[in-house]
Amino acid sequence: MLCYTAGQSNFSDTLSEKRVFDTMAKISKISGFPEWLPEQKLVEDTVVQTVKSVYELHGFVPIETPSVELRTTLNSQGIADKEIYVLQRARAEEGEVSDLGLHFDLTVPFARYVAQHFNDLVFPFKRYQLQRSWRGERPQKGRFREFYQFDIDIVGRDSLPLSCDAEVVLVVDKVFRKLALGKYVIKLNNRKVLFGLYESLGLSPDQQKQAIVSVDKLDKIGRAGVLSELTGTVGLKSDVGEKILAVCDVRCAAMDLSTVATELKVESPLFQEGVNELRQVLELVPEQHRTDLEIDFSLARGLGYYSGLILETRLVDFPDFGSVCGGGRYEGLVSQFLNKNVPGVGVSVGITRLMDLIFRNNLLPATRKSPARVLVSVFSEEQRLQCVQVAEELRLEGVAVEVFFKSLKLGKQIDFAAKKSIPYVLFIDPESSKISIKDVNSGEQNEVSDLKAWANSEQALNCSG
Amino acid sequence: MLCYTAGQSNFSDTLSEKRVFDTMAKISKISGFPEWLPEQKLVEDTVVQTVKSVYELHGFVPIETPSVELRTTLNSQGIADKEIYVLQRARAEEGEVSDLGLHFDLTVPFARYVAQHFNDLVFPFKRYQLQRSWRGERPQKGRFREFYQFDIDIVGRDSLPLSCDAEVVLVVDKVFRKLALGKYVIKLNNRKVLFGLYESLGLSPDQQKQAIVSVDKLDKIGRAGVLSELTGTVGLKSDVGEKILAVCDVRCAAMDLSTVATELKVESPLFQEGVNELRQVLELVPEQHRTDLEIDFSLARGLGYYSGLILETRLVDFPDFGSVCGGGRYEGLVSQFLNKNVPGVGVSVGITRLMDLIFRNNLLPATRKSPARVLVSVFSEEQRLQCVQVAEELRLEGVAVEVFFKSLKLGKQIDFAAKKSIPYVLFIDPESSKISIKDVNSGEQNEVSDLKAWANSEQALNCSG
Numbered sequence: 001m002l003c004y005t006a007g008q009s010n011f012s013d014t015l016s017e018k019r020v021f022d023t024m025a026k027i028s029k030i031s032g033f034p035e036w037l038p039e040q041k042l043v044e045d046t047v048v049q050t051v052k053s054v055y056e057l058h059g060f061v062p063i064e065t066p067s068v069e070l071r072t073t074l075n076s077q078g079i080a081d082k083e084i085y086v087l088q089r090a091r092a093e094e095g096e097v098s099d100l101g102l103h104f105d106l107t108v109p110f111a112r113y114v115a116q117h118f119n120d121l122v123f124p125f126k127r128y129q130l131q132r133s134w135r136g137e138r139p140q141k142g143r144f145r146e147f148y149q150f151d152i153d154i155v156g157r158d159s160l161p162l163s164c165d166a167e168v169v170l171v172v173d174k175v176f177r178k179l180a181l182g183k184y185v186i187k188l189n190n191r192k193v194l195f196g197l198y199e200s201l202g203l204s205p206d207q208q209k210q211a212i213v214s215v216d217k218l219d220k221i222g223r224a225g226v227l228s229e230l231t232g233t234v235g236l237k238s239d240v241g242e243k244i245l246a247v248c249d250v251r252c253a254a255m256d257l258s259t260v261a262t263e264l265k266v267e268s269p270l271f272q273e274g275v276n277e278l279r280q281v282l283e284l285v286p287e288q289h290r291t292d293l294e295i296d297f298s299l300a301r302g303l304g305y306y307s308g309l310i311l312e313t314r315l316v317d318f319p320d321f322g323s324v325c326g327g328g329r330y331e332g333l334v335s336q337f338l339n340k341n342v343p344g345v346g347v348s349v350g351i352t353r354l355m356d357l358i359f360r361n362n363l364l365p366a367t368r369k370s371p372a373r374v375l376v377s378v379f380s381e382e383q384r385l386q387c388v389q390v391a392e393e394l395r396l397e398g399v400a401v402e403v404f405f406k407s408l409k410l411g412k413q414i415d416f417a418a419k420k421s422i423p424y425v426l427f428i429d430p431e432s433s434k435i436s437i438k439d440v441n442s443g444e445q446n447e448v449s450d451l452k453a454w455a456n457s458e459q460a461l462n463c464s465g
Numbered sequence: 466m467l468c469y470t471a472g473q474s475n476f477s478d479t480l481s482e483k484r485v486f487d488t489m490a491k492i493s494k495i496s497g498f499p500e501w502l503p504e505q506k507l508v509e510d511t512v513v514q515t516v517k518s519v520y521e522l523h524g525f526v527p528i529e530t531p532s533v534e535l536r537t538t539l540n541s542q543g544i545a546d547k548e549i550y551v552l553q554r555a556r557a558e559e560g561e562v563s564d565l566g567l568h569f570d571l572t573v574p575f576a577r578y579v580a581q582h583f584n585d586l587v588f589p590f591k592r593y594q595l596q597r598s599w600r601g602e603r604p605q606k607g608r609f610r611e612f613y614q615f616d617i618d619i620v621g622r623d624s625l626p627l628s629c630d631a632e633v634v635l636v637v638d639k640v641f642r643k644l645a646l647g648k649y650v651i652k653l654n655n656r657k658v659l660f661g662l663y664e665s666l667g668l669s670p671d672q673q674k675q676a677i678v679s680v681d682k683l684d685k686i687g688r689a690g691v692l693s694e695l696t697g698t699v700g701l702k703s704d705v706g707e708k709i710l711a712v713c714d715v716r717c718a719a720m721d722l723s724t725v726a727t728e729l730k731v732e733s734p735l736f737q738e739g740v741n742e743l744r745q746v747l748e749l750v751p752e753q754h755r756t757d758l759e760i761d762f763s764l765a766r767g768l769g770y771y772s773g774l775i776l777e778t779r780l781v782d783f784p785d786f787g788s789v790c791g792g793g794r795y796e797g798l799v800s801q802f803l804n805k806n807v808p809g810v811g812v813s814v815g816i817t818r819l820m821d822l823i824f825r826n827n828l829l830p831a832t833r834k835s836p837a838r839v840l841v842s843v844f845s846e847e848q849r850l851q852c853v854q855v856a857e858e859l860r861l862e863g864v865a866v867e868v869f870f871k872s873l874k875l876g877k878q879i880d881f882a883a884k885k886s887i888p889y890v891l892f893i894d895p896e897s898s899k900i901s902i903k904d905v906n907s908g909e910q911n912e913v914s915d916l917k918a919w920a921n922s923e924q925a926l927n928c929s930g
Contacts, residue, residue, distance in 0.1 A: 026537055027581050027802045030565065033531035035578070037585055038592065041527045057860040059837030059867030059887075062506045066498035066611055067532070067597065071555070072491055083554055089601035090536070090549040090566065100495065101555065113500070116492050120502055122834065122885050124870050127503065132532065136554035146531055154870075161870055163849060170853070286854055337492050369587065372524030384628060388635070389751055395522040402524035405589050405619075405626055420587050422524075 032137070032145030034352060036359075039366040044355050046364070047179065048130060051150050051349055054174045055128040058167065060152050063127045065109040067134075068100040073112050073337075083136035102134040106151045106348065107305075107333065114155055115337035124156040124164065130351070144352055151327075153346030155334060160343045162277060165309045165329055166284030168347050172325060173289040175349065176313060181363050183316040186292055188254075189299035190278050191306050191328070193261075196271025197247055201240050209304070210234045215248060216300040219322065248298035254282045254290050277308055305330040309345065321357055325349045367421060372402040373458065374424045374437070375417040380407045383430055390428060390435065390451070397455035414440065424458070497602070497610030499817060501824075504831040509820050511829070512644065513595060516615050516814055519639045520593040523632065525617050528592045530574040532599075533565040538577050538802075548601035567599040571616045571813065572770075572798065579620055580802030589621040589629065595816070609817055616792075618811030620799060625808045627742060630774045630794055631749030633812050637790060638754040640814065641778060646828050648781035651757055653719075654764035655743050656771050656793070658726075661736025662712055666705050674769070675699045680713060681765040684787065713763035719747040719755050742773055770795040774810065786822055790814045832886060837867040838923065839889045839902070840882040845872045848895055855893060855900065855916070862920035879905065889923070 029035075036044060074084055085102040092098070103109045106129050114125060130150045137143055152171060154164045169186065176184045194215070198208040214229040221229075223245055230241035252260045261275040282290065301310045308329035315324060327347030334342035358364050374394060376387045384407070391401040402422065404413045410427070417425045417440050425438045427445075437454065438445040448454045494500075501509060539549055550567040557563070568574045571594050579590060595615045602608055617636060619629045634651065641649045659680070663673040679694040686694075688710055695706035717725045726740040747755065766775045773794035780789060792812030799807035823829050839859055841852045849872070856866040867887065869878045875892070882890045882905050890903045892910075902919065903910040913919045 025801050026535065027577055028535070029581075030531060030533065030535065033533060035530055036528070037582060038526040038528050041529060045527060056836040057863075057865050059835050059865055061503040061835050062510060063501070063503050064506060065500055066495060067599075068495065068498060068611070070491065070493070070495065083556055085552045086555050087550045087567070087599075087601070088553050088563075090551050091601070098553075102552070112492055116494075117502060122881070126867070134532075134552075136552070136556070146533070156870070163868075164870060166853075167868070284850060284853065286850065286857060336490050370524050370526055371521040385749060385751070388631075388749065392751060398522075400522050400524055402591070403628075403632070405621070405629060416587070 032140075032143060034144060034146070034356065036355070037366070039369050040355070040359060042368050042371075043358065043364050043366050044351070047355065047358070048150065048351065050178050051175050051351075052128065052130070054171055054178060055150075055152055058126070058152075058171055060126045060128040063110075063113060063129055064131060065103070065106070065113050065129070067102055067132070069103050069109055069112060071099055071101045074101050074103065074108060085134050085136040102136075104135050105133050106131055106149055107153070107330075107346065110151070110153055110346075111333035111344075112337055114334045114342060118338060118340070124154050124160060126152070126154045128152045144356075147350065147352035149348045150351050151346060151348040153344050155342050155344035158341050160329075160345065162280045163284050165277075165281045165345045168327065168345050169281060169285050169293065169311065170289050172311065172313060172347055173285070173292055176292070176325075181315060181354075181358070184292060185294050185314055185316060187294050187296040187299050187312045187314065188278060188281075189296055189310050190274035190308055191301075191310060192270050192274030192277065192308060193297060194274075194300060196268035196274055197244070197266050199270060200266050200268040201236075201243060203234075203236070203240075207234050207236065211236075211244060212300045213302060215244065215298065216302045218248060218298055218300075250295070250297035252295045254293050254295065257282065257295050260295070274308075281309060301326060301328060305333050307331045311347065315357070318357060318361070323350075324354050324357070370402065370420045370422055371400045372420070372422045373399050374401045374426055375413065375420075375422045376401060376403045376426045376428075377410055377413040378404045378407045379410070379428065379430045383407070383428060386428060386433070390426065393451055394426075394455050397452055399455045399458065414438070497605075497608060499609060499611070499821065501820070502831070504834050505820070505824060507833050507836075508823065508829050508831050509816070512820065512823070513615065513816065515643050516640050516816075517593070517595070519636055519643060520615075520617055523591070523617075523636055525591045525593040528575075528578060528594055529596060530568070530571070530578050530594070532567055532597070534568050534574055534577060536564055536566045539566050539568065539573060550599050550601040567601075569600050570598050571596055571614055572618070572795075572811065575616070575618055575811075576798035576809075577802055579799045579807060583803060583805070589619050589625060591617070591619045593617045609821075612815065612817035614813045615816050616811060616813040618809050620807050620809035623806050625794075625810065627745045627774075628749050630742075630746045630810045633774075633792065633810050634746060634758065634776065635750050635754050637776065637778060637812055638750075638757055641757070641790075646780060646819075646823070649757060650759050650779055650781055652759050652761040652764045652777045652779065653743060653746075654761055654775050655739035655773055656766075656775060657735050657739030657742065657773060658762060659739075659765060661733035661739055662709070662731050664735060665731050665733040666701075666708060668699075668701070668705075672699050672701065676701075676709060677765045678767060680709065680763065681767045683713060683763055683765075715760070715762035717760045719758050719760065722747065722760050725760070739773075746774060766791060766793060770798050772796045776812065780822070783822060783826070788815075789819050789822070835867070835885045835887055836865045837885070837887045838864050839866045839891055840878065840885075840887045841866060841868045841891045841893075842875055842878040843869045843872045844875070844893065844895045848872070848893060851893060851898070855891065858916055859891075859920050862917055864920045864923065879903070 068087060084104060086098050087100045088098045132146055132148050134146050137145055172186055194212060195208055198211055203211060211230060211234055214226050214234060218226055227241050227245060230236045230244060231238050250260060257279055299310055299312055306328040310328035312323040313325035315321060325347060329345040331343045376391045378384050378387050387403050391403050394401045414425050423440055425440060427436050434447060435451060436445055436447045533552060549569060551563050552565045553563045597611055597613055599611050602610055637651055659677060660673055663676055668676060676695060676699055679691050679699060683691055692706045692710060695701045695709060696703050715725060722744055764775055764777055771793040775793035777788040778790035790812060794810040796808045841856045843849050843852050852868050856868050859866045879890050888905055890905060892901050899912060900916060901910055901912045
């Protein structure tokens with residue numbers, strides 16, 4: 001708090017400054033909590049807007065949930081490997097136990113939301129949700145402890161047709177086409193394919209779950225690592241482990257699924273059901289959106305709750321980066337909170353991960369430093385109110401305008417516009433009050449007699465750009 | 466985690482459901498953490514978009530900061546009355562001390578951001594920031610523990626002209642005009658007016674700060690309460706307390722400021738400086754935006770860091786609701802982190818408080834339940850892919866479309882559209898493939914031969930509405 005001294009009118013320049021420098025607070029980057037510069041935030045906003053526009057074109061409605069859930073809610077999915085951040089009041093009373101934790105994803109809060117507001121929602125309920133999530137991991141390079149995800153989910157009462165799975169796949173394909181981050185592939189699999197295979201190989205239910213977790217690590221620990229887990233922790237014979245790995249090798253285009261699956265000769269109705277579901281989903285995706293889809297029987301997804309379709313998107317030019325988007329179908333998530341059967345299917349785009357990749361590789365250059373299109377220069381302080389009025393005229397036409405904050409030399413004001421990438425500088429002649437506008441890039445300057453007309457032509461140009 | 470049984474293809478309907486119902490997780494509303502229904506969230510999005518559009522028209526750039534700051538950063542402002550939430554890993558190791566807390570406002574994180582990225586920013590730096598903040602209060606009715614604020618601030622190197630204060634006032638006036646929530650008043654004062662008065666009355670610097678805090682409670686504890694604090698805790702004589710309260714009675718229109726201030730006969734250069742600053746700020750606000758401004762010498766603002774202009778917005782129809790927007794000028798906030806003088810001025814719109822008021826009083830009715838404009842009905846499952854293709858044609862034209870998820874009777878599909886407030890239902894004749902579109906409200910139905918033309922006329926209508 002500043003310390004004011006009676007009678008001292010310039011207190012802010014003397015006393016308070018001295019006091020403040022004596023007690024300067026420490027600043028340091030907090031590992032795992034990313035923070036962007038304004039020009040980067042403008043790129044993130046564009047990415048978010050692109051994803052959102054696709055979600056809205058499909059009729060998904062927005063919701064948000066609190067950042068916190070009851071710890072019992074967060075733990076109810078038995079997600080044992082997640083690190084949860086618990087909230088504790090700094091001035092908690094002795095023995096006060098906190099029952100609140102920050103959510104670690106958006107799916108569990110969404111399931112709780114559906115259960116809690118069940119009677120106020122129209123089903124099938126299609127929602128999008130853009131929020132931060134938190135993982136209380138130990139700080140380590142490249143891992144985020146706070147990150148944005150942008151999710152969609154569709155949940156139905158009692159049942160949910162496979163057309164909803166197909167819509168999710170279609171939306172993901174459109175999102176990544178529109179983002180234009182280079183070639184990508186949407187990998188598809190079905191948990192029933194995996195569980196069907198595993199039961200046909202004689203795995204117990206417990207071993208099946210463990211096998212999923214192991215196979216999910218294929219990218220990280222490699223074939224040898226997975227085989228060692230399957231024959232070690234999971235307790236399988238080595239030929240069974242080898243068979244599981246052999247099926248992981250299956251990659252095929254959507255159209256080849258049936259042939260390839262038949263050749264595997266897996267004796268299991270569940271496996272066949274998984275293959276049929278995959279085929280039906282593919283058939284409901286419009287043909288022009290099937291080209292980037294790939295069946296990948298090694299895709300397992302780590303989370304426990306998936307029960308049917310699973311999918312992931314990878315950017316082909318960044319094979320080591322892993323998935324930027326993943327999801328699938330689940331059954332038990334809502335019903336853990338509510339005595340109803342509410343199956344769902346959804347997907348999550350990892351916005352923060354994606355932005356990190358975009359910035360590191362300059363995929364979408366961060367060039368804009370301001371939303372302003374025009375800088376109104378100020379010749380003298382006497383002119384300022386007139387400058388503000390001209391700025392207001394332009395703003396009424398939807399043009400973002402900044403009025404320069406001082407009446408420095410005009411050359412300095414033009415430099416400022418260039419530094420902030422504001423494309424036009426407006427001048428008001430102090431004698432005639434005539435207006436002229438300079439294009440900062442070309443240097444061209446013209447008198448403008450009809451400001452409204454100029455604004456609208458400029459806006460039109462801007463919209464098409 | 467679901468438990469899968471080998472050979473059981475409908476596992477999700479039997480075993481897992483049973484298991485899940487046995488261990489149903491508790492759900493309950495968490496007091497102080499608001500959560501809106503989708504139709505309410507759509508209203509909030511409109512409010513946010515309105516505020517954002519004004520901010521962007523003035524050239525403010527977006528930033529976001531992490532949800533957490535170092536606890537030393539949060540405490541450095543000496544904000545002793547705020548309750549901070551500390552993050553603790555659920556699986557913290559023995560003796561692990563958390564140095565992270567959730568921010569309680571956006572001003573302190575912003576000041577830290579400016580200090581940290583000082584060399585990467587263009588000054589004067591104008592930013593907007595929409596984020597949640599948290600206050601670890603004990604649960605009590607009507608108090609939010611998690612809430613959105615939407616802030617703007619302008620900070621300058623070494624100095625910041627009063628024209629920036631005027632811009633903040635102008636922006637606030639435009640925001641509340643555009644929100645159209647009824648009559649409002651923007652109350653203005655200047656801390657120098659208060660400190661000048663207090664020093665002329667012989668208060669010590671410490672007493673001055675305490676007097677500010679007391680006067681700030683006028684709405685809550687009334688005149689008698691404030692007087693009792695001034696003569697009690699602060700230790701003033703009762704005639705001094707009375708004089709402070711008498712000045713609190715001053716309310717006047719912008720144009721009457723000089724006359725009214727002169728009549729008070731306060732012998733203090735600092736008081737006069739405050740009055741002059743107020744006058745200069747008012748003169749730099751375009752005349753058409755001065756009508757909702759009011760000078761109010763009782764306005765004090767509780768926070769310690771303000772040093773000049775202070776302002777608050779109140780909705781006239783809800784006098785007991787308090788402020789929905791507040792801010793002012795500060796000097797020492799950035800310099801506590803950095804050996805530079807970086808004065809600033811800014812304001813915060815309390816979005817969550819505002820939404821709460823809007824919903825309770827139905828100021829902006831929550832009628833839209835979906836962004837979709839068209840529901841494509843599905844006559845039979847054989848027709849579905851064709852329906853999806855027609856939906857895609859409309860989406861290419863920017864029309865948000867939902868395809869009905871089942872092939873129920875068409876009447877049920879129309880009911881669904883009505884329930885979700887989707888204005889049009891599209892039918893594809895299963896024989897001729899001809900398309901017709903029904904207006905759900907009027908019941909009128911027409912054949913549409915050129916879908917693209919229809920989409921664009923419908924879009925045009927929608928945009929104008």
